[in-house]
Amino acid sequence: MKTKDTFNSEYYTLRRRLFESLYIDDTQEQQNLETDTEDAIERDKTLSLIKRLSDVENEQKETRVFPSKYAISSIHTSSIRVWKGSILSIDADSFSARLVEATGSYKPRVVSIKKTVVNRLDWADFFHIGHEFDWVFKDVWRNGGRTTDNEIRFSPTPRFLDYEVEKYVNDKMKRFSYMMTNDD
Amino acid sequence: MIDIDIKNSRPNADEIEITTIGAGTSAGESIVVHLTNDRWMVVDSCMLDGEVLPLYYLRKREIDPLKVVYIVCTHWHKDHIQGLSKLLSECKNARLALPSVFNQNSVFKAVFTEERSKYSPIAKELGTCLDILDSRTDEVLRRPKYLNADKEVCSYTINGIGVVVNSLSPSDVMKEKYDKMLANSTLQQMADNDMDTNMCSVVINIFVDDERLNIMLGADLECNRSDEKALGCSGCCKANSAIGWCNIIIDSEKYKNHHIYHYLKTSHHSSINGYCPSMMDNRIKKDKTIITTTLFENNADVRLPQDDMLSQYLSKCDYYYITSDRPKPKRIKDGKSDIENQRHKTVESIKVDTPQCGIITTRYDVTSGKMISHELFGSARSVDSELISAYRI
Numbered sequence: 001m002k003t004k005d006t007f008n009s010e011y012y013t014l015r016r017r018l019f020e021s022l023y024i025d026d027t028q029e030q031q032n033l034e035t036d037t038e039d040a041i042e043r044d045k046t047l048s049l050i051k052r053l054s055d056v057e058n059e060q061k062e063t064r065v066f067p068s069k070y071a072i073s074s075i076h077t078s079s080i081r082v083w084k085g086s087i088l089s090i091d092a093d094s095f096s097a098r099l100v101e102a103t104g105s106y107k108p109r110v111v112s113i114k115k116t117v118v119n120r121l122d123w124a125d126f127f128h129i130g131h132e133f134d135w136v137f138k139d140v141w142r143n144g145g146r147t148t149d150n151e152i153r154f155s156p157t158p159r160f161l162d163y164e165v166e167k168y169v170n171d172k173m174k175r176f177s178y179m180m181t182n183d184d
Numbered sequence: 185m186i187d188i189d190i191k192n193s194r195p196n197a198d199e200i201e202i203t204t205i206g207a208g209t210s211a212g213e214s215i216v217v218h219l220t221n222d223r224w225m226v227v228d229s230c231m232l233d234g235e236v237l238p239l240y241y242l243r244k245r246e247i248d249p250l251k252v253v254y255i256v257c258t259h260w261h262k263d264h265i266q267g268l269s270k271l272l273s274e275c276k277n278a279r280l281a282l283p284s285v286f287n288q289n290s291v292f293k294a295v296f297t298e299e300r301s302k303y304s305p306i307a308k309e310l311g312t313c314l315d316i317l318d319s320r321t322d323e324v325l326r327r328p329k330y331l332n333a334d335k336e337v338c339s340y341t342i343n344g345i346g347v348v349v350n351s352l353s354p355s356d357v358m359k360e361k362y363d364k365m366l367a368n369s370t371l372q373q374m375a376d377n378d379m380d381t382n383m384c385s386v387v388i389n390i391f392v393d394d395e396r397l398n399i400m401l402g403a404d405l406e407c408n409r410s411d412e413k414a415l416g417c418s419g420c421c422k423a424n425s426a427i428g429w430c431n432i433i434i435d436s437e438k439y440k441n442h443h444i445y446h447y448l449k450t451s452h453h454s455s456i457n458g459y460c461p462s463m464m465d466n467r468i469k470k471d472k473t474i475i476t477t478t479l480f481e482n483n484a485d486v487r488l489p490q491d492d493m494l495s496q497y498l499s500k501c502d503y504y505y506i507t508s509d510r511p512k513p514k515r516i517k518d519g520k521s522d523i524e525n526q527r528h529k530t531v532e533s534i535k536v537d538t539p540q541c542g543i544i545t546t547r548y549d550v551t552s553g554k555m556i557s558h559e560l561f562g563s564a565r566s567v568d569s570e571l572i573s574a575y576r577i
Binding site: 128129130160164165168169172173176179180181182 | 284287293296297301314318328330
């Protein structure tokens with residue numbers, strides 16, 4: 001059975017060869033393909049071997065240890081789900097919000113979210129009824145390692161539709177009409 | 185975190201105590217009044233470092249917030265309204281008193297609309313207050329009391345002596361004016377324009393039988409004149425009697441019945457706009473009246489009281505106190521770290537100053553009308569020539 005070091009050595013050699021073959025100038029690659037089909041067959045073989053080696057390596061992968069002892073050279077993220085939220089009410093430790101999934105794949109729902117997910121410095125600006133936010137679930141890739149994260153991003157101004165505001169005001173005016181008297 | 189060493193001595197049942205609280209450069213003021221017999225009234229609310237200062241004061245003095253019977257919102261400027269909803273939610277037995285200007289459909293509608301559709305901290309604070317009132321079960325406590333010129337807020341009797349709390353403003357004319365102005369503006373814009381909302385301010389007068397004691401809490405009421413005419417405005421009161429100080433001087437029956445003021449919390453942070461020569465000349469006695477004021481500073485380089493007004497007020501009385509001296513701004517030094525270098529590219533210079541909380545407490549005996557004690561806590565100071573010269577720099 002091959003040791004991990006042997007696998008790594010073969011893996012990186014093949015990966016370098018693949019890289020060289022893939023990132024060759026387009027015109028030159030076209031010419032090569034036309035003139036020498038053996039190279040193409042060789043590349044297919046290399047690709048399948050890399051895939052096999054990669055699968056074996058993944059099986060033997062050790063449990064990752066955090067914090068990583070290697071410096072992070074690159075980070076990229078990809079959103080996997082986005083909910084559009086609007087604050088309905090605010091309690092002492094949490095706030096309730098109406099959520100609508102951005103692609104419409106899930107039914108809208110009302111949830112209670114802990115206040116601590118929002119930076120305390122932003123509370124004064126963002127914690128107001130009607131304020132909108134995006135709740136983004138995303139994959140974060142660091143040096144090939146993937147973690148899943150979520151983030152609440154508040155929009156700078158609330159965006160209630162005109163008819164929603166009108167309905168809200170009318171309801172409130174009816175409810176508070178008893179205060180608009182001067183009987184004492 | 186605020187930490188002020190306040191002596192915990194409770195006033196007796198027959199004592200009136202007035203406490204002026206200032207939030208320093210955080211620009212806010214509040215007044216806590218003991219209305220005899222463990223009944224308290226809070227006029228306006230302000231915050232510093234996340235603390236609602238009137239609540240902080242009550243807590244420090246170990247006074248139960250349930251003993252507060254009235255919370256007066258004189259007007260809806262940021263420096264008078266911050267933390268009002270929190271104060272109202274803690275003081276469950278307190279009735280909220282608002283200027284009568286508030287009691288009209290247009291203002292309610294503006295509050296609800298801006299609460300939902302605009303960035304309006306004022307509307308949100310007022311809206312939350314209304315929600316708190318609406319959640320109450322007591323029919324009296326859930327309705328705001330609307331105050332206007334010559335209206336009685338409350339009255340009590342202690343040892344056979346009557347104590348009456350009145351509001352001296354705003355006038356009915358101001359109510360109509362405000363309604364018209366609101367048609368072309370928003371509540372927040374009106375609040376940002378000092379003059380309009382200040383003219384709606386409720387001025388509170390506490391009067392004890394037989395002129396024993398006469399207390400005036402001026403809020404932010406202004407005189408209806410421009411700055412140029414500041415100290416010589418005689419003659420304009422009659423022409424403008426409908427609003428501002430002119431309304432009180434010319435039209436108020438309650439004001440006419442009273443004489444020397446023993447305590448004056450100056451209006452509009454002792455500014456030139458809030459200075460009413462007629463009242464200051466006729467109702468302030470140099471050796472009898474205590475005058476207190478709070479500091480106001482904003483980012484637009486507005487600083488109240490103005491330099492020369494400190495001298496002007498001091499010339500009228502022997503006892504003039506301010507809740508905070510103007511703190512000296514500190515400049516943040518440029519550093520060498522990456523963040524500091526980045527910041528330096530964007531911001532030329534940053535100045536910081538430490539907001540200070542100052543508390544001035546004055547206690548009177550209702551029976552004799554005499555002052556019992558007078559104490560300054562935190563950054564509160566007596567205004568003297570030394571303070572005035574340092575204030576000018």
